[in-house]
Each structure stands twice: as C-alpha cells, then as structure tokens.
Amino acid sequence: MKKYLAAIICGFGAGVLQIVPFVKNFSCCMILPLAAFFSLLLDQRATRNFEKIPMKKALLFGLFTGLFAASFGSVLEILITFITKHNDVIASFTDLQRIVQNLPLSEDIKKEVLNIFQSVREDILKNGFSILYTFSVIVNNFIVNSIFGSVGGLIGARIINSKLHHQSNGQ
Amino acid sequence: MKRSYSLILFFLSLIWFLGIFIEWFIKIDEHFVFALPYLQKTYSLVCHQEKNKLLLFGEIETLTCARCTGIYLGLLLPSLLVLLKLPKGKLHINILLVAAAPMIADVLLTSLNIYAYSKLIAFLTGFLLGSFGFFYLYAGLNSLILELKR
Numbered sequence: 001m002k003k004y005l006a007a008i009i010c011g012f013g014a015g016v017l018q019i020v021p022f023v024k025n026f027s028c029c030m031i032l033p034l035a036a037f038f039s040l041l042l043d044q045r046a047t048r049n050f051e052k053i054p055m056k057k058a059l060l061f062g063l064f065t066g067l068f069a070a071s072f073g074s075v076l077e078i079l080i081t082f083i084t085k086h087n088d089v090i091a092s093f094t095d096l097q098r099i100v101q102n103l104p105l106s107e108d109i110k111k112e113v114l115n116i117f118q119s120v121r122e123d124i125l126k127n128g129f130s131i132l133y134t135f136s137v138i139v140n141n142f143i144v145n146s147i148f149g150s151v152g153g154l155i156g157a158r159i160i161n162s163k164l165h166h167q168s169n170g171q
Numbered sequence: 172m173k174r175s176y177s178l179i180l181f182f183l184s185l186i187w188f189l190g191i192f193i194e195w196f197i198k199i200d201e202h203f204v205f206a207l208p209y210l211q212k213t214y215s216l217v218c219h220q221e222k223n224k225l226l227l228f229g230e231i232e233t234l235t236c237a238r239c240t241g242i243y244l245g246l247l248l249p250s251l252l253v254l255l256k257l258p259k260g261k262l263h264i265n266i267l268l269v270a271a272a273p274m275i276a277d278v279l280l281t282s283l284n285i286y287a288y289s290k291l292i293a294f295l296t297g298f299l300l301g302s303f304g305f306f307y308l309y310a311g312l313n314s315l316i317l318e319l320k321r
Contacts, residue, residue, distance in 0.1 A: 028238075029235075055314045096208060103198070104201075113208075117208055144216045151308055155308050155311055159264055
C-alpha cells in the first residue's frame, strides 16, 4: 500500500475535486490525467528515484490513482447525498424533464423514463439514498476514473521520460 | 503498434465521442433515452457541463462543454489517422507544451474576464491539445506493449 501512497494522495485530491459541491464546478477532463501525472512526480520525489519510468509502472500508478479517486469520490458522493438529501439528480430533474418533453418520443417512453427518474428522486429526497443512483455512481466512477487515470499515467510518464531524455542529452 | 490495437483505440475514442451526442441518437431510436441520465452522470465526472458552455445545435445540446468536445474530437481524428499511417519519430515535450499553451491562456484570460468566453475558441484550443495529446498517449501505449512483450 505504501508503494502507492502518491496514487492515494492524488486520487483523493481528484475524487474531492470531482464530487464536492461548488469545487465540482471547476471539474474538467484534465483533473484525473493531471492527478495521475502528479502521482508519478510525487512518487519520484518520495523514492528519490529519478530514472526513466517504466510504462508498466506508469499504467499501474494511473490506474490506482483513478481507482482511489473513484473510491473516495463514490464514498463522498453517497455520504453527501445521504446527509443533505440533495444531489445533481434532484438539481437536474427539471432540466431532464424539459429535455425529455422536447424530444420526439412516444408518450409511453417519456412516461417510463420520467417515472424511473422520479422514483430515484423521491428515494433521495425521502431517505437520502437510492440503490439505482448508488449503483450508477459506483459503476460510473470506477470505469471512467480508471480509464482517465491510466491515460494520464501513460501520457505523464512519456512527458517525464522525455524531459529526462532531453536533460541527459543536454549534459 | 499493431493495427488491431490502433483499431481498438479508434473505436474506444469513437464510442466515447459519440456518447456526447446521445440526444441525436434518441431521434434515431427513442430507446436511447434510457441511457441519457446515465450518460449525463458519466460525462459530469469529466466536464463541468455548464449550460452556457455546451454546444447547441437547434434544441439539442452536447453532454460536454465546447472545450471538452474539442479535446475528444482532437483525440478521435488522429486515432483514425494512425490507422492509415503509423507515426514515426520521437515526440519532444515542448510540442505538447506549445499545444497546451493556447488552451491554458484561454482558460486564464476568460477566467480573469480579459475577454468573453467563446465556444469556438474553447473548442479549437481543446482540439489542438487533444490532437497532440493523442500522440503522447499513442507513444505511451506503444512503449507499454513493447515492455510487456519483453
């Protein structure tokens, strides 16, 4: 576990940035790749190993950063929803209603979609918890974050290695 | 990298990019509407989805902002190009920095209200970073495959 401390720290940071209200407004597709990149830099500093980073290690660091971000993010999101009984599903409900109403759909489909969404909304307003919502948060976070983390790890390692390569050529 | 790996990379990029335009697909088959709330949540992880920054086509809007849509299109197009011709030569870090500079400058300047946010500029600067970033990802994957084969 200690080996991936840098990934835990950066994963936590990314998880928080993705979930916490207000801070979340600044979220962007660069957060996770940057977190993976910083986890590689942090690990280099911590281990004082400034040699070329193997791609296998970069992939693992990126993947773990994404997985830790997903774990922290999911727990925080579920907890915040439970405490506040409010989340983006509730906030975006009127928007979704508008989108669905504007789409050229049959009345049955419109009704079915809105019913599913309404039941999730009611569960959250009443109990602060919905199984469907929790499941979608966990699945989404783990898939998206692990992919973006891995991509960040690979690109990050290329950048760090390329910098090392040019530094050694310059000497 | 083998062409089959490049093909997988292209299809993954394509699926991700097409997901942004789910509202178009609902017009083709209404059952796609069931995926809409789920995809909105998916893309919210990687984009702020501010209403005034989404790309609008009539009444239909994208699930990511102009900048993120640009980045993903920037990743998708080179992934198609590498299917036709495999890139050779090493990438200098400065190329990525130069490609990222317009986007960073645009984010800073619009945040400081030096000029107004423009979807076109956001899209183009995102596209520039995405397309150059792809080659770093491609080179990283290439090195990973070579390492795993050893």
